Amino acid sequence: MYGDFSDVMEKSDERMEVVLLATGSFNPITVMHLRLFELARDYLHGTGKYKVVKGIISPVSDGYKKRGLVEGSHRLAMAQLATENCDWIEVDPWECLKKEWTETALALRHYQRLQTCTGHTGAMEKKPGHRKGQKRKRNNVREDVPDYHCPEGRAPPRVKLLCGADMLESLGVPNLWKPEHVVEIVSSFGLVCITRMGSDASKFIYESDVLWKHRDNIHLVQEWITNDISSTKVRRALRRGMSVRYLVPDAVLDYIKEHDLYSEESEGKNSDLILEPFLRNSTTPQQ
Numbered sequence: 083m084y085g086d087f088s089d090v091m092e093k094s095d096e097r098m099e100v101v102l103l104a105t106g107s108f109n110p111i112t113v114m115h116l117r118l119f120e121l122a123r124d125y126l127h128g129t130g131k132y133k134v135v136k137g138i139i140s141p142v143s144d145g146y147k148k149r150g151l152v153e154g155s156h157r158l159a160m161a162q163l164a165t166e167n168c169d170w171i172e173v174d175p176w177e178c179l180k181k182e183w184t185e186t187a188l189a190l191r192h193y194q195r196l197q198t199c200t201g202h203t204g205a206m207e208k209k210p211g212h213r214k215g216q217k218r219k220r221n222n223v224r225e226d227v228p229d230y231h232c233p234e235g236r237a238p239p240r241v242k243l244l245c246g247a248d249m250l251e252s253l254g255v256p257n258l259w260k261p262e263h264v265v266e267i268v269s270s271f272g273l274v275c276i277t278r279m280g281s282d283a284s285k286f287i288y289e290s291d292v293l294w295k296h297r298d299n300i301h302l303v304q305e306w307i308t309n310d311i312s313s314t315k316v317r318r319a320l321r322r323g324m325s326v327r328y329l330v331p332d333a334v335l336d337y338i339k340e341h342d343l344y345s346e347e348s349e350g351k352n353s354d355l356i357l358e359p360f361l362r363n364s365t366t367p368q369q
């Protein structure tokens with residue numbers, strides 16, 4: 083009889099460890115936001131090259147000034163309720179608690195910097211982030227992103243931006259993103275993009291020289307079980323007194339009702355303001 087040594091012999095795992103970062107309004111968080119993480123993880127694992135070790139939801143600051151954006155404390159609380167039964171997705175308040183809006187490239191740098199050999203991000207840990215020793219190549223990192231120290235000589239997990247195809251397409255909206263940030267996101271970090279109704283991500287990548295150049299670092303994930311859930315539609319239904327049950331987790335729905343979050347009045351918030359990225363990119367010289 084041959085013994086099974088799998089328990090005693092550690093198999094070397096050369097896969098790159100990945101942390102998925104989803105930024106957005108999450109106003110409110112929907113089940114589709116949670117699905118993005120599942121789809122991305124399945125896809126990356128399916129390549130055999132990546133091991134997803136964590137997902138981070140980073141709700142945007144109130145300073146983003148998007149129309150209808152309810153207070154960050156509520157959006158954070160709802161995201162926390164939505165992920166309470168999930169052992170690998172965390173909600174991180176770093177962006178949301180800041181008064182000023184944070185550009186996504188800066189958020190990616192922040193989370194990458196926080197990665198250590200234990201994969202600690204600063205978010206509340208759900209499980210001790212312990213992983214066994216792995217022989218790893220050091221990854222290429224931007225020169226202006228601080229070097230990451232790994233006492234055991236292992237490379238830390240790499241943070242990748244997780245988004246829907248509409249967010250990918252938003253990279254082409256004039257004055258919404260700094261061109262150098264777009265380059266940084268696709269070259270230094272990488273994107274995992276989930277298809278979305280109404281957006282053609284492949285075409286957008288094809289038509290953008292920058293995205294085309296870095297297409298190997300953009301993972302396009304086809305969602306076959308399509309659904310068109312969006313926070314905008316959820317808010318609209320709520321304003322009209324219609325059910326959104328099963329579109330948002332039950333605990334989120336209870337929270338929305340308890341705090342009477344979405345109304346004509348809340349939808350009018352920021353309606354007279356310019357979205358912060360437009361304001362910033364059109365008034366300050368690019369750095």
Ligand SMILES: Nc1ncnc2c1ncn2[C@@H]1O[C@H](COP(=O)(O)OP(=O)(O)OP(=O)(O)O)[C@@H](O)[C@H]1O
Nearest residue numbers: 106107108114245246247249276278311312313314
């Ligand atoms: N149904 C969906 N399919 C694919 N991606 C989605 C879907 N819903 C949200 N996302 C993605 O989730 C991230 C956060 O999005 P966001 O908070 O803006 O949600 P949203 O549903 O698009 O809300 P809103 O309608 O207010 O814009 C973005 O990257 C967005 O593309």
Ligand SMILES: NC(=O)c1ccc[n+]([C@@H]2O[C@H](COP(=O)(O)O)[C@@H](O)[C@H]2O)c1
Nearest residue numbers: 105106107142185186187258259260359
């Ligand atoms: N220049 C930038 O870094 C930039 C521009 C627009 C949106 N974003 C981010 O993308 C996300 C978009 O969220 P919404 O789709 O809800 O508007 C937010 O997290 C926002 O901070 C970043």
Ligand SMILES: [Zn+2]
Nearest residue numbers: 106107248312
């Ligand atoms: Zn959106």
